[in-house]
Amino acid sequence: MTPRIFLRALGIHKRFAGVNALRGVSVTIREGEIYHLLGENGSGKSTLIKVLSGAQLHDEGELIINGRSYERLNPLQALAAGIETVYQDLSLIPNLSVAENIGLTEQLVAHEGRLTRGFNRKRLTQTARRALAAVGLRHDPHFLGMPVEQLPIATRQLIAIARAIATQARMVIMDEPTTALTQHEVKRLIEVVKGLQRQGVAVLFVSHKLDECYAMGGEVIIVRDGQKVGEGPITRYTKAELSHLMTGKHLDGVRYRVTSSRNEVILQCDALGRDEAFDSVTFLLSQGEILGITGLLDSGRNELAMALAGILPATRGSLYLGDREIKLRSPGDAIAHGIGYVPEDRLTEGLFLEQSIRINIVSAVLDRLRGRLGLLDAKPGTTLASQTAESLQISTTDIERPVQSLSGGNQQRVLIGRWLAIKPRVLILHGPTVGVDVGSKDTIYRIIQRLTEEGVAVILISDDLPELLQNCDRILLMKKGKLSDELHCEGLSEADLYHALLSESSSFGFN
Amino acid sequence: MRRPELLTAALIVLVSVIVGVINPDFYQLSTVFDLLRSCTVVGLLALGVLIVLTAGGIDVSFTAIAAFTMYLITKVTLQVWPDAPFALILLVAVASGALLGSFNGLLVYKLKAPSLIVTIGTQYLIRGALLIFVGTAFLMDIPPSMDDFGKMTLLRHVTVSGATTALPATFLTLLVMAGVTGWLLNRTLMGRAIYAIGGSLSIAERLGYNLRAVQVFVFAYAGLLAGIAGIVHVSSNRLANPFDLVGTELDVIAAVILGGARITGGTGSVTGTLLGVVLVTLINNVLILAGIPSTWQKLIIGSLILIGGAGLALKRTLSLQRTTIV
Numbered sequence: 001m002t003p004r005i006f007l008r009a010l011g012i013h014k015r016f017a018g019v020n021a022l023r024g025v026s027v028t029i030r031e032g033e034i035y036h037l038l039g040e041n042g043s044g045k046s047t048l049i050k051v052l053s054g055a056q057l058h059d060e061g062e063l064i065i066n067g068r069s070y071e072r073l074n075p076l077q078a079l080a081a082g083i084e085t086v087y088q089d090l091s092l093i094p095n096l097s098v099a100e101n102i103g104l105t106e107q108l109v110a111h112e113g114r115l116t117r118g119f120n121r122k123r124l125t126q127t128a129r130r131a132l133a134a135v136g137l138r139h140d141p142h143f144l145g146m147p148v149e150q151l152p153i154a155t156r157q158l159i160a161i162a163r164a165i166a167t168q169a170r171m172v173i174m175d176e177p178t179t180a181l182t183q184h185e186v187k188r189l190i191e192v193v194k195g196l197q198r199q200g201v202a203v204l205f206v207s208h209k210l211d212e213c214y215a216m217g218g219e220v221i222i223v224r225d226g227q228k229v230g231e232g233p234i235t236r237y238t239k240a241e242l243s244h245l246m247t248g249k250h251l252d253g254v255r256y257r258v259t260s261s262r263n264e265v266i267l268q269c270d271a272l273g274r275d276e277a278f279d280s281v282t283f284l285l286s287q288g289e290i291l292g293i294t295g296l297l298d299s300g301r302n303e304l305a306m307a308l309a310g311i312l313p314a315t316r317g318s319l320y321l322g323d324r325e326i327k328l329r330s331p332g333d334a335i336a337h338g339i340g341y342v343p344e345d346r347l348t349e350g351l352f353l354e355q356s357i358r359i360n361i362v363s364a365v366l367d368r369l370r371g372r373l374g375l376l377d378a379k380p381g382t383t384l385a386s387q388t389a390e391s392l393q394i395s396t397t398d399i400e401r402p403v404q405s406l407s408g409g410n411q412q413r414v415l416i417g418r419w420l421a422i423k424p425r426v427l428i429l430h431g432p433t434v435g436v437d438v439g440s441k442d443t444i445y446r447i448i449q450r451l452t453e454e455g456v457a458v459i460l461i462s463d464d465l466p467e468l469l470q471n472c473d474r475i476l477l478m479k480k481g482k483l484s485d486e487l488h489c490e491g492l493s494e495a496d497l498y499h500a501l502l503s504e505s506s507s508f509g510f511n
Numbered sequence: 512m513r514r515p516e517l518l519t520a521a522l523i524v525l526v527s528v529i530v531g532v533i534n535p536d537f538y539q540l541s542t543v544f545d546l547l548r549s550c551t552v553v554g555l556l557a558l559g560v561l562i563v564l565t566a567g568g569i570d571v572s573f574t575a576i577a578a579f580t581m582y583l584i585t586k587v588t589l590q591v592w593p594d595a596p597f598a599l600i601l602l603v604a605v606a607s608g609a610l611l612g613s614f615n616g617l618l619v620y621k622l623k624a625p626s627l628i629v630t631i632g633t634q635y636l637i638r639g640a641l642l643i644f645v646g647t648a649f650l651m652d653i654p655p656s657m658d659d660f661g662k663m664t665l666l667r668h669v670t671v672s673g674a675t676t677a678l679p680a681t682f683l684t685l686l687v688m689a690g691v692t693g694w695l696l697n698r699t700l701m702g703r704a705i706y707a708i709g710g711s712l713s714i715a716e717r718l719g720y721n722l723r724a725v726q727v728f729v730f731a732y733a734g735l736l737a738g739i740a741g742i743v744h745v746s747s748n749r750l751a752n753p754f755d756l757v758g759t760e761l762d763v764i765a766a767v768i769l770g771g772a773r774i775t776g777g778t779g780s781v782t783g784t785l786l787g788v789v790l791v792t793l794i795n796n797v798l799i800l801a802g803i804p805s806t807w808q809k810l811i812i813g814s815l816i817l818i819g820g821a822g823l824a825l826k827r828t829l830s831l832q833r834t835t836i837v
Contacts, residue, residue, distance in 0.1 A: 055717060074719075075717060075718065075719045076719040087717070089714070091714045091717055091718060092714070093706075093714055093715060093718075094710050094711060095706060095710035095777035095778060096706060096707060096710055104700075104703055104707070105718060105719070108700065108718075108719055108720070111700060113719055113720075113721055114700075115699070115701040115704050115720075115721060115724055115725065115728075116699070116700075116701065117699065117700050118698055118699050118700070119698065119700045119703055121698075
């Protein structure tokens, strides 16, 4: 027996300033089914979920939710109809408490958005407790009263899902929910989703991680260039077929790294440490080498990256660049020594979203663009930005456009471009392809390889095991703040790497 | 810091102890009455600022609104119906203050402009209109009902030396409005929406909070309180001076900030704000008792804001760093 249809979108069109973001997409969502919406950045999948959640009005087509047709769906109507969306930024209000973030929407919907009503604190607490219990989080009064900004990202993710449960959602849309989670946390998320599914809730995932889609099972909906190009049970497709449908070209697990010419040592870390975060980290990095660093979320790899970037300076040990000892006390020190750092979270840590591509690219080298009298000379900056945009294949005609108008992959390239502008000797890339589609990944990997040919040493910190294997010469594993293993990538399989990552003790006797 | 109000309260105690040690005359009931009387107008204005700051905005036009409503209403009442009952006068002040305030709110919403810019503009506009079209002369005689209200006392106390001090009834307006504001912030959906929008405007809008309603409401509410403050000001001074109040915006905003509200929005409480008002009023009024020249007031308030503000900001940065890196 096929489950009841919850939502049907027919021939949805959406245009932005002459660009067709959606061109007649139709989808059917049934109760208690899991769907994976796949597509490259810019394919229209973000627009589609915004239309389904009422955040954007569609231009043409029909939306039927629970048998009722909507011409103009607003966010409150979508919520009232039972559609809850967990956006990538989770849409949690940072200063409000856990309980309020979970339970307020329910009351807002019940009063149809009228703010002149009293709010029921008792009901808020009850709802929050019930929803938190359902996702397996604690629900004592202390936790209920904590502002969400003080909680780690994985907990916030579950709170966002708890909110969906609290509003008794019939359909939950999750935009790349696993990006910031460790594998353990992803497992927990999947359990919660299965629980929702059992209660007849439809779940629509937007994800780039195909492995997780297979692990969860369900249906896929593939979009490309604003059109649906495939749908059906995920088991019907192979990974290569999915990639092919999404990109329109064939991509498989090619190894990008070809030459690993060993040159002279450029960076030497000697027993580096900081507080409790990491300790006695020692390694060498050569010119033109790509060194991968990975580990679980609490392994200290993030802190190590930030220490090398001067953001959270190391408190122990020493660092040599070439044959000189250097001290990195601030990001400015790192830049001055030619160490560039591309952070993981480009939206909050890296880019000035409202500023132009040009300003974002030149922002780390402003002192070099200083003309006479110390005034900023616009011309070299424009030249530099145009050249960078061209060499990184940033797809835009105008470098004066704000960065936020670009797709995720292009934004990431702007960020890399900024660090190339400082002509780095060492470039630290932290999760360079997080939230980036398959096609853009390909471009970014090629850029990284090209850099090493010019002698730049790259440290690649990532969770994405295939990414590490495809790009690195060596991979260092971190566990509990210490280096636990050093693996050579040539001939290493993903299974070996995964095994080494999870094994308790050091198998190669490193360190 | 979980409860920034505690810091404000501690500062009040500290200032009181220091002043009391230097001048033991400080410890008497009349000091308390004086303090509460001086707090009333600043307190009413501060409650308005609190609401706007919590919603992530800022308002600097409220003093102009207060001056405008108090002067216009006094003048019109004198000409049209000098014996108008006080309740009616207050009601008109509430309505006109709210109307002027909602104009701010609509501008901020429609123009998507920073509220600082908008309210600097409207402050000049309202003040200009007042001085050009309404008048510049002091009104020494005020309507009798306002005069009576100003003279009404809640508590009376005769000191040993035979002098009487009294707590005026005007103080009640502050108590009532503090209660209303507290109820509004903590017990209504509007209150939660104000915190939500102050926390993150774009997310709150996406979650279905009505941005227009909230922005118009907070500025209208600040205007409403300014209207009340204006009438209270005239009633207790028995004089309507169109040049009064304007220029004290920063004192009021300072009081709210010292009460623990963040200028970036999303935090703030009525208790904290009232404590902040007491602290600023205390410093403004009693330093003289301690033999400190009144010119030192600004220096001291400025230092307190820097210490308090920097302390809170630092604490917040540290706690955020801890969570994001885990």
